[in-house]
Amino acid sequence: MPFRCHSCGDRVPDVRATCPDCGGFVRYVEADRDRLCTAVEADPTAALPAFETAVSMGEGETPLVSVEDVDDGPTVHAKLDSLNPTCSFKDRGSSLVVSAVTDPETSWEALVVASTGNTAPSVAAYAARADVLCAVLVPEGTSLSKLSQVSAHHADVYTVDGNFSDCFRFAQRASGERVLNATAVYSANPFVASANRTVAFETVAQLGSPPDWVSVPVGAGPLLGGTHQGFRELYERDVIESLPKMLCVQARGCHPIVRAVERDEPVREWDEPITTDVGAIADPLTGYAEDGEETRQAVIESDGDAVALPDDLVFEWTDRLAAMEGIYAEPASAASVAAVDADVFDPDDTVVSLVTGHGLKESHGEKPDPTPIGDDPDRLRSALLD
Ligand SMILES: *Cc1c(COP(=O)(O)O)cnc(C)c1O
Numbered sequence: 001m002p003f004r005c006h007s008c009g010d011r012v013p014d015v016r017a018t019c020p021d022c023g024g025f026v027r028y029v030e031a032d033r034d035r036l037c038t039a040v041e042a043d044p045t046a047a048l049p050a051f052e053t054a055v056s057m058g059e060g061e062t063p064l065v066s067v068e069d070v071d072d073g074p075t076v077h078a079k080l081d082s083l084n085p086t087c088s089f090k091d092r093g094s095s096l097v098v099s100a101v102t103d104p105e106t107s108w109e110a111l112v113v114a115s116t117g118n119t120a121p122s123v124a125a126y127a128a129r130a131d132v133l134c135a136v137l138v139p140e141g142t143s144l145s146k147l148s149q150v151s152a153h154h155a156d157v158y159t160v161d162g163n164f165s166d167c168f169r170f171a172q173r174a175s176g177e178r179v180l181n182a183t184a185v186y187s188a189n190p191f192v193a194s195a196n197r198t199v200a201f202e203t204v205a206q207l208g209s210p211p212d213w214v215s216v217p218v219g220a221g222p223l224l225g226g227t228h229q230g231f232r233e234l235y236e237r238d239v240i241e242s243l244p245k246m247l248c249v250q251a252r253g254c255h256p257i258v259r260a261v262e263r264d265e266p267v268r269e270w271d272e273p274i275t276t277d278v279g280a281i282a283d284p285l286t287g288y289a290e291d292g293e294e295t296r297q298a299v300i301e302s303d304g305d306a307v308a309l310p311d312d313l314v315f316e317w318t319d320r321l322a323a324m325e326g327i328y329a330e331p332a333s334a335a336s337v338a339a340v341d342a343d344v345f346d347p348d349d350t351v352v353s354l355v356t357g358h359g360l361k362e363s364h365g366e367k368p369d370p371t372p373i374g375d376d377p378d379r380l381r382s383a384l385l386d
């Protein structure tokens with residue numbers, strides 16, 4: 001299978017996350033122009049690695065809808081990855097990870113995954129479907145409501161002393177020949193970023209041409225890096241004529257990758273306090289700053305940019321998307337649209353903002369306060385129409 005080191009270009013002897021020669025991250029690369037064309041024209045999965053069984057629930061091929069509420073700004077389209085089977089884009093990677101584990105040619109039999117947000121329920125769902133054992137690691141003190149989706153799929157949940165980074169490092173130590181680390185970072189496995197290439201194939205199919213910008217909420221960044229790679233493959237094989245610029249969006253209260261882009265230096269872990277409530281993208285990269293560096297390189301290669309947004313702007317756009325556009329997004333996802341206020345885009349740009357997760361995952365906004373209406377329908381009509 002064409003799994004190659006993303007740094008030195010060497011083919012790797014077996015499917016693994018990092019290159020045995022140089023330590024670079026491994027990605028699946030589809031060099032065949034016909035398959036890339038099929039991925040754009042007919043089936044986005046045509047350029048993914050094929051396993052004996054595709055464990056799938058219809059992930060991907062998500063709608064692209066216009067966002068009207070942008071005054072004098074660029075043309076913005078929201079790609080609703082919130083409409084995936086478990087309500088986040090993580091399903092693109094989970095489908096491939098679980099397909100790999102079930103393939104008799106691979107040595108893996110079970111999965112371990114670190115997550116406090118959307119990866120765990122996504123991997124747990126696909127693991128349940130394929131009857132694969134799955135252990136989930138979360139930081140001690142994680143709210144149980146966040147884990148109810150995981151428990152519904154009967155994954156085993158364990159707590160680890162520390163934060164997400166500690167859970168990830170534990171997962172790395174627990175993984176090996178028989179246990180695959182399904183965590184959604186480049187250094188855990190080569191599948192997640194490779195699967196996210198389908199975002200690029202679908203976007204080109206939906207718009208008919210690449211946009212000027214793709215705005216991506218970023219934790220460690222395999223979504224941004226994978227999407228960029230998809231566009232790059234299409235560009236190198238002359239399927240598209242331009243390469244979109246990638247915008248890396250993080251929260252001001254934890255923005256290690258944006259900081260490094262601004263300072264033009266390699267990504268270092270975030271050692272300041274984490275002061276954002278936009279949890280799904282607050283990744284301090286403790287112990288795996290190279291993951292963030294891989295994402296910074298994708299931003300640079302695409303001639304893109306990076307912005308750190310304050311929480312109040314992110315929450316304002318979470319509300320606006322729901323109230324004005326009918327799009328119920330979790331705050332981390334709304335950050336990709338909120339970036340229109342960051343002075344990056346030109347008015348004649350076309351922007352695709354990835355709405356990565358559903359609002360039902362992490363509700364935000366005012367508590368509902370229903371008004372008793374009594375028994376008089378006229379009262380309702382006049383409240384509605386007058
Ligand atoms: C995981 C996640 C992200 C960040 O994706 P990475 O590929 O880890 O950078 C963004 N938004 C949501 C809702 C997520 O769950």
Ligand SMILES: [Zn+2]
Pocket residue numbers: 005006007008009010019020021022023024
């Ligand atoms: Zn290498």
